[in-house]
Amino acid sequence: MTKNALNKTAYRVLQLLLWLSKEPLTFEQINERFVADTHIGKTVSPDSLWFYLNTLKALGCKVSRPSPRNNFCYHIQYHPFSYLVTAKDLEVLNHTLALLDDIHYWDVLHLNQWLHKLFAHVANVNRTDLARQFFQENRTASCQLNSLVQQLETHAQNHELLSVMYNSPLSGPEEKIFLPQKLFHHQNVIYVLGHTPDRIESSMFRLDRIQNITPIIQPELCHRLLQYQLEKPVYLIRFLNCTPKQYEPLGEEEETFRDPFKEEHLFVKFRCDNLFLLRQKLLSGDFHFQVIYPQDFQHDLQQTLAKMRQLYV
Amino acid sequence: MTPKSVSAYRLLYIYLLLCQHGQMTSEELFDKLQHQLATGQTYASETFQKYLQTLRTFGCRISRIDKQGQTLYRLEDHPLKMSSTPKEISALQVISTILSAQPIRDLYHQLCRLCDNVTVWNDISTLTLPNASREVEQFQQYCRDGQLLEIHYKDHDAVPVTLHVEPIEVVAGKKRIYLLGTELKSNKKIRCDLSRVYSHKQLPSRSRSQAQKVVVTFRLTGRLASNYRLYPGEIVSSREPDLIIQHKTDEVDQLLKRLLKYGTQCEVLTPKWVRLEMCAQIDALLTAIEDEVNTEQINGNLQKWLYHFCSPQTSDDGGVD
Numbered sequence: 354m355t356k357n358a359l360n361k362t363a364y365r366v367l368q369l370l371l372w373l374s375k376e377p378l379t380f381e382q383i384n385e386r387f388v389a390d391t392h393i394g395k396t397v398s399p400d401s402l403w404f405y406l407n408t409l410k411a412l413g414c415k416v417s418r419p420s421p422r423n424n425f426c427y428h429i430q431y432h433p434f435s436y437l438v439t440a441k442d443l444e445v446l447n448h449t450l451a452l453l454d455d456i457h458y459w460d461v462l463h464l465n466q467w468l469h470k471l472f473a474h475v476a477n478v479n480r481t482d483l484a485r486q487f488f489q490e491n492r493t494a495s496c497q498l499n500s501l502v503q504q505l506e507t508h509a510q511n512h513e514l515l516s517v518m519y520n521s522p523l524s525g526p527e528e529k530i531f532l533p534q535k536l537f538h539h540q541n542v543i544y545v546l547g548h549t550p551d552r553i554e555s556s557m558f559r560l561d562r563i564q565n566i567t568p569i570i571q572p573e574l575c576h577r578l579l580q581y582q583l584e585k586p587v588y589l590i591r592f593l594n595c596t597p598k599q600y601e602p603l604g605e606e607e608e609t610f611r612d613p614f615k616e617e618h619l620f621v622k623f624r625c626d627n628l629f630l631l632r633q634k635l636l637s638g639d640f641h642f643q644v645i646y647p648q649d650f651q652h653d654l655q656q657t658l659a660k661m662r663q664l665y666v
Numbered sequence: 667m668t669p670k671s672v673s674a675y676r677l678l679y680i681y682l683l684l685c686q687h688g689q690m691t692s693e694e695l696f697d698k699l700q701h702q703l704a705t706g707q708t709y710a711s712e713t714f715q716k717y718l719q720t721l722r723t724f725g726c727r728i729s730r731i732d733k734q735g736q737t738l739y740r741l742e743d744h745p746l747k748m749s750s751t752p753k754e755i756s757a758l759q760v761i762s763t764i765l766s767a768q769p770i771r772d773l774y775h776q777l778c779r780l781c782d783n784v785t786v787w788n789d790i791s792t793l794t795l796p797n798a799s800r801e802v803e804q805f806q807q808y809c810r811d812g813q814l815l816e817i818h819y820k821d822h823d824a825v826p827v828t829l830h831v832e833p834i835e836v837v838a839g840k841k842r843i844y845l846l847g848t849e850l851k852s853n854k855k856i857r858c859d860l861s862r863v864y865s866h867k868q869l870p871s872r873s874r875s876q877a878q879k880v881v882v883t884f885r886l887t888g889r890l891a892s893n894y895r896l897y898p899g900e901i902v903s904s905r906e907p908d909l910i911i912q913h914k915t916d917e918v919d920q921l922l923k924r925l926l927k928y929g930t931q932c933e934v935l936t937p938k939w940v941r942l943e944m945c946a947q948i949d950a951l952l953t954a955i956e957d958e959v960n961t962e963q964i965n966g967n968l969q970k971w972l973y974h975f976c977s978p979q980t981s982d983d984g985g986v987d
Contacts, residue, residue: 358719360673360677362673368724370746371746405674409678433685434744435746436688449765453761460760463757467750470754476686490897593822593823594820636929639842641954655955661930662948665933
């Protein structure tokens with residue numbers, strides 16, 4: 354490259370943009386970097402720096418001026434040199450988020466972290482409103498949950514009993530004794546599934562409502578709750594007019610086999626520890642169904658549907 | 667006007683345009699530059715090349731593609747591009763792999779393009795599955811044609827029905843593919859599962875009908891009412907004593923599917939026809955679940971086999987003798 358092939362003023366402005374968008378720098382620190390740069394190799398005067406910063410401001414950058422409050426540093430708080438999110442991009446992100454049921458909850462957390470970063474970084478002038486609207490319309494897991502997820506994973510693995518301070522939307526903060534079993538996500542919200550001493554059925558807590566967890570030692574209770582977890586119940590459902598090709602797994606441990614009497618129907622055996630979600634998925638599914646086993650669940654669903662029907666009398 | 671470096675401004679403006687558009691032809695680029703007040707003058711080719719060289723020295727990777735008589739400049743990478751952590755990139759790769767396995771890959775390609783423009787990452791999905799089937803391509807063509815379709819379809823109970831549909835879009839679910847269209851008779855937007863379509867033909871007419879959006883009002887009670895988070899197109903009409911939601915949609919069936927899962931904590935209030943539709947869907951589920959046939963048919967050996975199949979103790983070690 355020849356010496357003339359570089360616009361040196363523009364190059365200095367570009368480097369200034371890069372440095373100041375990463376961290377605040379004083380006039381002296383900026384000049385140290387200019388000297389160290391092989392394409393510049395010399396200091397600039399305060400007037401030149403003012404001239405360069407004005408150029409950046411004219412292009413839409415927000416520059417904070419040196420003052421005693423910021424240790425006399427220059428800093429670029431915002432620059433437009435990034436991607437402009439369009440309505441089509443938002444649509445793509447919305448559709449993508451609606452299809453994430455099959456991925457691991459860690460990937461959900463990392464994706465969400467990435468999305469927050471994206472909206473903070475985009476060039477759109479209304480990016481704050483855009484982000485608010487996007488995160489309001491889409492259920493996304495909170496970025497603050499990483500540490501809690503790690504702790505709960507360890508406690509579940511070690512079968513450790515916990516005292517959980519849970520902020521219930523109905524009754525406010527309350528303390529629960531809880532043996533965590535596993536974490537999962539549903540529609541981009543992360544939950545922990547486990548057992549409490551007051552019921553045989555599993556319970557689940559939304560992680561963003563957990564205020565605090567403390568391990569407690571009660572070996573007998575822990576053993577009893579662990580027994581509930583090891584006995585993972587089995588459910589047998591017959592989906593009507595459903596072929597194996599049409600059947601979309603509900604995200605549980607499941608096996609499918611054709612109905613030997615009527616080929617157009619499909620049997621699915623679930624090993625499921627979250628009855629609440631199974632019930633929801635069956636009711637909102639694409640196929641009519643019959644509960645073959647167990648009878649309790651059959652009656653439970655019959656009663657639920659009968660009560661739903663009563664609302665429309 | 668505040669003094670500024672004009673040449674630096676011009677150069678950075680080119681950078682800004684490439685950031686915001688990802689790629690531009692030289693014509694588009696020059697057109698934008700000439701219409702910008704502060705840069706409003708023609709650019710000599712030499713000056714333009716010097717600017718590009720300065721951007722490259724700064725660390726921008728700008729590729730030049732000559733295609734069909736046009737020169738396209740694409741900003742592949744640049745120092746101010748958003749950085750992503752290895753874990754974030756890994757999550758993006760998992761998602762792109764899932765999307766690449768779908769029979770319709772539009773979303774996959776759109777997401778990859780967005781990620782390419784925003785950050786530095788590598789798509790690792792292998793695209794081993796065949797492309798969309800001929801049937802899907804045919805329905806996509808029907809959507810482009812916009813002519814009416816006569817569809818012979820089997821409903822939930824395997825009863826054949828004939829629908830006249832103005833096709834809008836082919837969309838993919840997790841495993842199934844749907845034709846989204848406006849049904850002529852009811853003027854409602856519907857989703858036809860393509861695996862249930864057993865014959866179809868394109869009619870030589872267009873209806874240009876548009877599905878009317880409906881405001882569905884429903885009541886939520888109990889725990890759900892206090893936890894409920896609004897979906898797009900929803901507003902709270904009242905909070906006391908119960909939560910009343912108004913949802914504007916042109917896909918009533920999809921809304922009802924979601925409301926069904928709320929069980930007894932949700933009641934559709936208006937309009938009357940949607941209330942009746944909800945009622946009919948509950949009736950259909952109730953009829954199926956209460957059907958005695960299953961217990962009569964599943965008798966003898968099958969019942970015994972099912973008992974063992976469902977028993978937690980025997981299912982792991984091979985089942986029945």
